[in-house]
Amino acid sequence: MESLWHLFLVALGILLLYLGGEALVRSAVALARAWGVAPAVVGLTVVAFGTSSPELAASLAAALAGSPGIALGNVVGSNILNLLLILGLAALLAPLRAQARFLRQEVPFMLLATLLLFPALWTGGGIGRLEGLLFVGLLLGYIGFLYRATEGAEREVEEEFAREFxxxxxxxxxxxxxxxxxxxxxxxxxxxxxEGAVALARGLGVPELVIGLTLVALGTSLPEVAASLVAALKREPDIALGNIVGSNIFNILGILGLTALVQPLAFPLAEVARDLGVMLLASLLLWPFLYTGGRLGRREGVVFLLLYLLYLGLLARDLGG
Incomplete structure (x- = not known):
């Protein structure tokens, strides 16, 4: 009975995060546009922050509660889920074709952000304030770069925002x-x-990292799930791909960076090495799949989904062992 109550708390928390993130995005976009902020800047900052705000809130709360495994697992699990599950499902619904600029800029930067986690965790046994400052600085620099790159596309972005918001x-x-x-x-x-996730993990004897990698990651990724699948159905591949890749970049640099600035994340690389490896593999696969044909088709979508099921099988095997 106690486990059911903790599961209810997890479900309630996920619902509140989803509603809060949706309200934040809608209101922040309206306010930013009313204040005369360029639509490109709104898209690269307000919307990116808003759709990832559930991950940020959950990771901060977990770190402050002394549960770095949930905080780190939430980000790593969300990124794995974004790439393998969400893009896999989106590609099954409709093939996702990428533009050359997307391949040259966004995907390589996502790979760089992913690779930065390895030395950060290896050298200090966690992500401290120095690494957090570096991550946030890189994110701000990248946003500035993207803003300059999109200055010529203001009309297209304005029309897209008018349709969406x-x-x-x-x-x-x-x-x-x-x-x-x-x-x-x-x-x-x-x-x-x-509160619910930590209690559930301890009550069932499940490591907090696994709870973060699965249950919390899925719950906080609901905005990305909805946005990417709807974009795929509407035949908007750039939105679907950009939402996932942009969210993964923000999850690592923004969420882990800001969380580490507030509360350093002490966590050994050995305990999360396999999960980081899966995240890196998924990121590496995205590039050749897009580069060879310029698209993610249904065949690639099936590969991504099978890899995600295999990953869940590995997690389940660890719990059984």
Missing amino acids: GGRGRAGLGDYGLLLLGLLLLALGARVLT
Whole structure:
């Protein structure tokens, strides 16, 4: 009975995080546009932060609660899930074709961010404030680079934002209220989810890292799941691919960076080496799959899904052993 209560807390936390993230994105976009912020900047900062805000809230709460395994597992598990499960499902729904710029810029930078985790965990046994500062600095530099690269595409981005978020140019009290509500829901959801996940892990004898890699990762990735699958159905491959790759970059550099600045994550590389290896493999596979044919087809989608099932099988085997 106690385990069911903890599972209910996890589900409630996930729901609150999803609602909070959705409210935050909607209100922040409306406010940013009303303040005259360029749509490209809004897309690269506000929306990217908003869709990853559940991961940030959950990781911060877990780190402050003394559960670095959940904080790190949440990010690594979310990135694995994004690449193998979400892109796999999206490719089955509709082949995802990538632009050359996407291959030259976003995917290699995601690989770089992934590789940075290995020396960070190897040298210090965790991610400290120095590494966190480096991660956040790299993310800010990358956002600045992308902003300069998209300056010529303002009209296209403006039209896309008008379709997605509406064309309002004035902010009302409702927008500020929705922003506050989103932040409150995120804070409450993160606390409830972390409390339930930690108690569930300890009650069932499951390592906190595994809970973070699976249950928490899936729950906090709901915005990416919805956005990418809807984009695939609408035949918007750049949105589906960009959402996943951009989220993975932000998860590593932004979430782990900000979390480490607030509360350093002491965690040995040996305990998460396999999971980091799976994340790196998935990132490496994305590049040749896109580069050879410029697309992720249904065949590649099946490969990604099979790899994710294999990964879940490895986690289950460890628990059984």
